[in-house]
Amino acid sequence: SLFSDEASQSAPARSRGMSNFGVKGASLVTDIAQSEKGTIPPYNDELARAVVDESQEHHRSILRLIGDIQAAGASLDEAKPDDAAAILVHHQAVLRNKRALLVYLNERMRRVRQLRWEVGTGLPEAVGENLSHSERSFFTQYAALVNKYQGRRGGVGLNLTLDPAPPRDHKVQVRVLEEYGEIVTKDGVVDLAKNTVHLMWRDEAQPLIAEGVLEKLDDH
Amino acid sequence: RVSRDTPRASPMDEEEDLASQLGPRTSQVPDTDVSRLKRAYVNEKCAPEILPFEHDLMRRVTESVDAQESTVAASRAAAGSGASSATDDLTAHVYHAELNRIRFLMRAYYRARLRKIETHAVHCLKEPDVLERLSDLEQRYASDYANIVEEHFSSVLGQMPEGYESMVQQIIEEDGAFDMVPEPDADAHVFCRVREDRGDVMLDPDDPENTMDLERDDILMIRYRLIKKLLEDEAVDLM
Numbered sequence: 001s002l003f004s005d006e007a008s009q010s011a012p013a014r015s016r017g018m019s020n021f022g023v024k025g026a027s028l029v030t031d032i033a034q035s036e037k038g039t040i041p042p043y044n045d046e047l048a049r050a051v052v053d054e055s056q057e058h059h060r061s062i063l064r065l066i067g068d069i070q071a072a073g074a075s076l077d078e079a080k081p082d083d084a085a086a087i088l089v090h091h092q093a094v095l096r097n098k099r100a101l102l103v104y105l106n107e108r109m110r111r112v113r114q115l116r117w118e119v120g121t122g123l124p125e126a127v128g129e130n131l132s133h134s135e136r137s138f139f140t141q142y143a144a145l146v147n148k149y150q151g152r153r154g155g156v157g158l159n160l161t162l163d164p165a166p167p168r169d170h171k172v173q174v175r176v177l178e179e180y181g182e183i184v185t186k187d188g189v190v191d192l193a194k195n196t197v198h199l200m201w202r203d204e205a206q207p208l209i210a211e212g213v214l215e216k217l218d219d220h
Numbered sequence: 221r222v223s224r225d226t227p228r229a230s231p232m233d234e235e236e237d238l239a240s241q242l243g244p245r246t247s248q249v250p251d252t253d254v255s256r257l258k259r260a261y262v263n264e265k266c267a268p269e270i271l272p273f274e275h276d277l278m279r280r281v282t283e284s285v286d287a288q289e290s291t292v293a294a295s296r297a298a299a300g301s302g303a304s305s306a307t308d309d310l311t312a313h314v315y316h317a318e319l320n321r322i323r324f325l326m327r328a329y330y331r332a333r334l335r336k337i338e339t340h341a342v343h344c345l346k347e348p349d350v351l352e353r354l355s356d357l358e359q360r361y362a363s364d365y366a367n368i369v370e371e372h373f374s375s376v377l378g379q380m381p382e383g384y385e386s387m388v389q390q391i392i393e394e395d396g397a398f399d400m401v402p403e404p405d406a407d408a409h410v411f412c413r414v415r416e417d418r419g420d421v422m423l424d425p426d427d428p429e430n431t432m433d434l435e436r437d438d439i440l441m442i443r444y445r446l447i448k449k450l451l452e453d454e455a456v457d458l459m
Contacts, residue, residue, distance in 0.1 A: 048376060049379075052379045052380060055380055056380075056381050058381075059382070059384075094380070094381060094384055095384075095391070098377070098384055098390065101376055101380075102377075102387075105372070105376060109372065113338070132375075133375075134371075134372050134376075135372070138371075138372040141368040141371075142365075142368060145364050145365060145368065148364075149334070149357060149361050154357075156330055158323065158327055158330065159327075160327050160330055160331050160334070162327060163320075163324040163327050166321070166324050166328075167320045167321060167324050170313075170316055170317045170320050202320065203320065
């Protein structure tokens with residue numbers, strides 16, 4: 001049958017008795033569309049699998065319909081319009097589901113890529129927990145890809161994550177937020193003790209600002 | 221900006237006027253390259269598709285930056301030993317500031333291109349005239365990137381029914397179109413400024429009667445497709 005009894009019982013009231021094609025796919029897209037920008041919600045494995053399983057059911061329906069036509073001795077080209085339409089609807093339903101899945105995966109992948117540029121090669125544990133195994137693997141590979149492109153050997157030799165905005169001052173005043181210890185700078189050794197203020201070269205301070213170790217002080 | 225009716229000298233023009241008053245450019249190559257770099261970056265940022273990679277420019281700029289870095293390092297060493305004057309310190313400061321600005325432009329240029337490559341990776345790889353606009357490193361990046369995306373997508377698409385697992389075709393069909401490959405939108409509108417007088421120009425082959433009189437410093441808002449050739453000829457800059 002075109003409707004799975006199980007599905008029509010668990011589907012929202014408005015679709016009971018009507019086709020529930022595409023509902024799960026739409027939910028998946030909503031999941032990521034309504035999430036807060038800049039965050040990555042937990043990977044909805046259950047729903048993604050459900051969309052895939054539904055697609056497999058549609059495909060089984062297609063094969064059944066084709067089988068019925070051929071069993072009646074007709075070729076597909078000679079199929080009745082009703083049968084052809086039924087096959088087409090199932091086919092389009094699979095395409096719709098595929099599109100929903102890819103929207104979900106693609107948007108999450110875009111946010112995972114963003115992590116490499118904003119945070120660096122270390123994946124924060126809190127974020128990692130929300131990613132699927134394949135997404136974690138993608139992050140590692142993508143981070144390595146960017147490293148290779150940036151590198152001195154076999155790459156352009158420039159850290160591309162620096163300077164997200166045009167530089168204004170070449171020295172910045174920073175306050176130390178977290179105890180960091182001594183670092184070696186172009187001006188010599190600097191002791192980044194908590195709450196101390198320093199005047200540092202912008203390109204040396206920037207990675208530490210991005211990490212949250214230093215806070216840039218505006219000059220007023 | 222669009223409503224600027226009277227052609228006003230652009231900042232680039234003022235620089236050039238001043239420079240010509242100061243005498244012939246000898247070792248001024250870094251300056252010319254900087255303005256070229258800035259134009260390359262802005263054009264890249266505004267164009268919907270990836271533009272040809274500026275091989276020679278980037279090579280020269282990288283060399284200049286490395287050379288200037290050594291100069292700065294040397295003068296800072298001199299400053300440390302107390303052997304330099306206040307003027308030398310100031311010069312070092314100015315060189316350093318300039319270096320930072322140039323490095324920003326380089327980083328931003330590479331980044332803008334990588335973004336486009338990521339968005340249209342498969343398209344870049346399958347269209348030879350697009351692929352040749354990428355540097356060797358970028359071509360490798362596009363290929364590696366497309367591979368890791370395919371690997372990731374296939375973790376889900378691989379479970380789909382037979383024939384629906386491809387990320388470039390909705391349904392796998394022999395001789396079927398690659399209907400899932402995004403392409404840049406050549407009909408996107410861009411702002412551009414005319415760099416030289418061109419007289420009456422036919423821009424739209426679909427509307428050949430409708431010519432435009434292009435004069436230096438004119439600003440147009442127009443579909444990218446129609447000024448693509450002018451951009452290639454360096455007759456316009458995007459803004």
